[in-house]
Amino acid sequence: MSRSRQPRRQATLASIAAELKISRTTVSNAYNRPDQLSADLRDRVFEVAKRRGYAGPDPMARSLRTRKAGAVGVLLTEALSYSFRDPAAMAFLSGLSEACESAGQGLLLIPAGPGRADEEAAQVVHRASVDGFVVYSVPPGDPYLAAVLERHLPVVACDQPREIESAPVVGIDDRRAMRDLAAHLISLGHREIGMLCMRLGRDRHDGVVDVTDLGAEHFHVQRERILGVQDAMRQGGLDPAGLTVVERFTHTSDDGYSAAAQISAVAPRITALMCTTDVLALGALRWAQEAGLDVPGHLSITGFDGIDEALREGLTTVRQPQKDKGRRTGELLLAAPSHTGVPAVETLDTQLWFGKTSGPVESAEWYAE
Incomplete structure (x- = not known):
């Protein structure tokens, strides 16, 4: 049949x-x-x-009826792959995902990396089926951010920007944390200090930074960490204009390695190298080891973030609660629109972590050896 x-x-x-x-x-x-x-x-x-x-x-039909997508959009300042290789970003997303999981919400990652046209940014954001946005360290003026604000959905920012009306911000006092770390190095006798930082703006730049022109258009976190070091230098009787800063547009250990090599050429007298992230510091440590420098005898190296690998290496750094930042950002967003009584900026604590990569100045003449 x-x-x-x-x-x-x-x-x-x-x-x-x-x-x-x-x-x-x-x-x-x-x-x-x-x-x-x-x-x-x-x-x-x-x-x-x-x-x-x-x-x-049909979940699509249900979302049309309820006007709820059941997901949180995460606007990232870097390429999507960055979220899965950068330890600090991974810790933030881990905390955020825990908050979303507790509320039965999903996550939609929206990478806002450089080099995208404004129209493309608007299309990506407006197609996103989400109930609100977490903005993770995105600078003012970013086209993706502008598209997010056009959606008129609840928004909570982490780190930056800090100028969105009615949007809470979860972050740390980057300037104070880096000032305290720099003050520690100055107390150890360091007078020539250099810095390695992540990119400060949307335009590509790999090289020495003009520290007299750190305008508001730059990335808040990186700018504040540089200003913190300058504050400590000023308080310690040093000229903050003498700070040498080398910037890298991308953020890998190899970038830290190449930036350390570059700063040693343009500012060979430095005895302390402060990095705005642990990832850059780990690259700088590798460069110092291959260059035959004793750390911290010849050169003290510090980082920022407190990632696991850095702590295992004994890096002197600033530990920040990256996972807690993600969790708290998610909690605030999922509580929207009930933000009554929530401070405009919720500042979490950091901790100076003194490892084996910083110490007193033993020799200021290693560069001539």
């Missing part, structure tokens, strides 16, 4: 309801409001649905 070539009719809420002689609403409640049905009735609904190949209500 030949099989019928009639296509199998797709199961629907109505067809399942008809077979069970119950209402469509009752079938829907089995999926969306299970507490409204007895366990026996739910099991009967699921049994028929499974036999008929029915997977449940």
Whole structure:
């Protein structure tokens, strides 16, 4: 006997309801409001649905009815791959995902890396099916940020920007943390200090930074960490204009390595090299080792973040609660619009971590050896 070539009719809420002689609403409640049905009735609904190949209500249709997407959009300042290789970013996303998981929400990552046209940014953001946005360290004026604000959805920022009206910010006092670390180095006798930093703006630049021109258009975190070192130099009787800073547009250990080599050429008298991230500092440590320099005898090297690898290496650094930042950012967003009583900027604590890569000045003449 030949099989019928009639296509199998797709199961629907109505067809399942008809077979069970119950209402469509009752079938829907089995999926969306299970507490409204007895366990026996739910099991009967699921049994028929499974036999008929029915997977449940269409999530897109449900989002149209409820006007809820069930997901949080995360606007990132770097390429998507950065989120999965940078330890600090991974810790932030881990904390954020925990907050979302507790609330039954999903995450949609939206990388806002440089080099995208404004129109492309707007299309990506406006297509995102989300209920609100976490803005993770994105500078003012970014086209993706402008598109986010056009959506008129709840927004919470982490680190930056800090100028979005009615949007809470979760961060740390980057300037104070770096000032305290620099003051420690100055107390150890260091007078010639250099810095390695991540990119300060949207335009590509790999090289020496003009420290007299750190305008508001630059990335807040990197700018504040540089200003913190200058504050400590000023308080220690040193000329902050004498600070040499080398910037890298991308953020890898290899960037730290090459930047350390560059700063040693342009400022060979430095005895302390402060890095605005642990990733850059680990690269600088590798360069120093290959250059035959004793750390900290010839050169003290410090980082920022407190990532696991840096702590294992004994790096002197600033530990920041990156995972807590993610978790708290998510909690604030998911509590929207109930932001009454929430400070405009919620500042989390940091901790100076003194490892084996910083010490007193033993020799200021290593560069001549």
